[in-house]
Amino acid sequence: MASYEPLTQSSAVALAKRLRIFEEGAVLASEEIGHGKLNLVFRIFDEKSNRGIIIKQALPYAKVVGERWLLTLKRATIESNYLLRIAEYVPTLIPKIFYLDETLAIKIMEDFSHLQTYRKGLNEGKRYPSLSKHIGTYLAKTLFYTSDFGLEPLKKKLIMQSFSNPEQCKITEDLVFTHPFFDNETNKYEQELQDDVKKVWGDQSLKLEVAKLKRKFLTEADALLHGDFHTGSIFASETETKVIDPEFAFFGPMGFDIGQFIANLLLNMISKEDEQEHEYLYKHIEETWSVFSSTFTRLWQTASVEQYHNSQSYLDYVLKQTFEDAIGFAGCEIIRRTIGLVHVADLDEIQDNDRKISVKRQALTLGKLLIKERTEILEPRILRNYINETQYI
Ligand code: SR1
Ligand code: MG
Structure with a gap:
């Protein structure tokens, strides 16, 4: 060998x-x-x-x-x-x-080299008509069928053994949930953001909410996650989509993949000035959630192995909790991509430096609000208020 x-x-x-x-x-x-x-x-x-x-x-x-x-x-x-x-x-x-x-x-x-990542394509102003249908379906099917709703718990626990991924999870625990919220040597940010970053580190009510989200990531084994579901992990054309790079896969909270995806669309949105581009991305976020929840609901009604699946209130509760978690995780992802170790081209490649700094300030404020107010953000439509509120700060 x-x-x-x-x-x-x-x-x-x-x-x-x-x-x-x-x-x-x-x-x-x-x-x-x-x-x-x-x-x-x-x-x-x-x-x-x-x-x-x-x-x-x-x-x-x-x-x-x-x-x-x-x-x-x-x-x-x-x-x-x-x-x-x-x-x-x-x-x-x-x-x-x-x-x-x-x-x-x-x-x-x-x-799949004839395709391009969503991140690169969206940064070049490309349009992806199938994005929400493909990603909403992907998230609903992968999360449902690997959860205790789609898999007998005994079988699920056996499968979980081959997805123990502690080293990769530790990277996320550190880089997404911890380092950006403390004065850690891995953080990277522009000098102009120093005061804003100190405010993040000193915001105890924010840190309490991040700690709760981190705990979910550490302890909740809802379903098999991709674990690094950002727009750079998905190759696509107008008609085709290929999700790659699931090296962070593990059994974790369902809202995590959904939240990372929403966060990266929001980062792309705030990097753009054109209102039509914003509208295009809002529609994709709303549609992704809508396709996710309708597909998840159909699977719940037709393929559930859980005795409680006849309870509509239980399904409503699961979807509501998943969306709330997704919004909180999205806030953490937005903050880490702004001041943590690994940034995104969407923000870093903004040419005008003053604009770049002001967009990054918006990202920090947006991330904080999503984390702190996630229980009030009951549907994707409400995200529009948050983008409007945080613009030009
Ligand atoms: C050291 S790994 C840094 C980041 O790259 C991956 O794509 C993950 O997002 C991870 O956090
Ligand atoms: Mg990767």
Whole structure:
């Protein structure tokens, strides 16, 4: 058995040849397409037909920080287990997996390089007519079918054993729920935001609410989550959507994936000045929740294994709690993407510095309000008031 070694473009081609993925005699080329923070990603393709595959290898450290931040290689197996499990529910919304080598932390997948991440596309002003339908369906099916409503509790607990992901969860516990709310060395922010950041650190009522949300993340094992469901983890075109990178997958609170997705659409929204762009994203947030709740409701009524599924009030309670949690988690995500270790291009690439700082101030205020007032935000429509209220502060 080969010991771990990072792939190069040529060893990635050699692997594809050894596995006989392409026709005998095909001339193969490779390109490194991974601009992520944690992994190597190559596209290997037949020069003649341009048919390709994606080879992804987990690195034992975080590229974003350097070799001193060690990461577990087990995440490649978790990622593959996640994709194989949810393929049953959302086969068209994820790439197919062809091969896994647990020791080398290598996974070979269907080529999705003709697509672009939502983050990049939205930043370029692209439109995605299928976004809310695809993502609402993805969230409802993956969360329902892996919860105690869709799975017998005994079976669910057995499945949970292969999704114990403590090292990756610790990254989220630190980077999303802890460091941005304290004076921690991993935080990164512009000098101009120093006073605003100190206000976050000194806001005890905010920190109490973040602590409660962190506790949910630490303790609630509702359903199998993707765990890093931001707009950079989803490749798409106008008609196609492929969710990738579930290396943070674990059993956690259902609102977490939903909240991260909403947060990243809100970050994109506030980065834009054009009201029509805002309207476009509001509609997608509202529609994503609407598709999620109607699909979840249909599954609850037709496929639930829970004896209490005849209670409409219980379903209402579950959906209400999930939305409230999602809004709180969205607030944490917005704050960490503004002043924590890992930012988003949506904000960082705003060209005019004064505007960038004022948008980041808006992000901090918005994040704080979502966390503190999440029990009053009963439906996505209300988010419009929060965006309006926090503009030009
Ligand atoms: C060191 S990992 C930093 C971030 O990148 C991933 O995409 C996750 O969002 C994580 O928090
Ligand atoms: Mg990722």
